[in-house]
Amino acid sequence: MRLIKIYAILLYFLMIVKKKSSLSLFIMKKWILAARLRTLPLSLSGLLLAGFIAKFEGIFRNDIFFLSLLTTLAFQVLSNFANDYGDAVKGTDANRIGEQRAVASGLITKKQMKIAIGIMIVVSLLCISALLYVSFVPDYLNYLYIFLGLGIASILAAMAYTMGKKPYGYIGLGDIFVFLFFGILAVAGGEFLYSKVFRWEILLPAASMGLWSVAVLNLNNMRDVENDVKNNKITIASKLGFDNSRYYQMALMTLPFILSASYVTMLPSKAGKLSGFVFLILIFFANGIRRKIFAVKNPKDYDPFLKQVAMLALLFAVLLGYSLIGFEFIDTLIR
Secondary structure, rough: OOHHHHHHHHHHHHHHHHHHHHHHHHHHHHHHHOOOOOHHHHHHHHHHHHHHHHHHOOOOOOOHHHHHHHHHHHHHHHHHHHHHHHHHOOOOOHHHOOOOOOOOOOOOHHHHHHHHEEEEEHHHHHHHHHHHHHHHHHOOHHHHHHHHHHHHHHHHHHHHHHOOOOOOEOOOHHHHHHHHHHHHHHHHHHHHHHOOOOOOOOHHHHHHHHHHHHHHHHHHHHHHHHHHHHHOOOOOHHHHHHHHHHHHHHHHHHHHHHHHHHHOOOOHHHHHOHHHHHHHHHHHHHHHHHHHHHHOHHHHHHHHHHHHHHHHHHHHHHHHHHHOOHHHHHHHHOO
């Protein structure tokens, strides 16, 4: 009898543990959903390229590199939380296509998301403070204040995309802000953290990554165009229409190759070397995706291409970066 009681107590204990574990797993899953992990690789692409350029210039530092990636991750998660909350408040996500949103679906309450946004603001400020400290203290304090302002602007931009009375994502300015923050600031600003010197030519690869980021955003807007029009959300895709937005997409996926190839030709150490142009092999993959995008008849069918273009952007950053510091065997073979 005593043995039966012991077994019963153990069974009851195991049931409680299992129930708590299931609850913890559910809570973790819904916050992972809200964080939108699939957006993180694209957000890191610009900083990865900045790190490669710094390596090419002989000024790479591990502390700056890892802290810049950590800061970008914090900014992106904050942006995703704010976007989830903002669209839910405005009702835009009520009939959305693709991945469900945490607040609109009821998995997370608006109050919980507001608290999470506040936490991520604090985390973002701590990350940017640590990054700027290792980058500029004690010799470049004047740059520290400038980049602190840019960091705060990045936090505000992450929130203002869909939050507030006049979110810029609802008035057709999303493409411009994404281009500036994910392209120009990520690559040119990221490289400046290492070099402390601004060079105009860095704007070419920076613009390339900005265009890739806009390409992903535009695809997202092309997919959601019908829902956005119903909710009075203005995007470039909704203004251009179904057909013209595809030509805009083609330009966004073509110009990065032209700009970055121009950048490589401007580097004296890469003069007459094919190793700097290995990244151009991705043109074939880009063309394949573009053809499939042009074949789409229903906006809903754009959804699978979001991940493909985002991964292509990441590969572009990595291959362009490694084309600067590696692939020397190609030059050896053709001599």
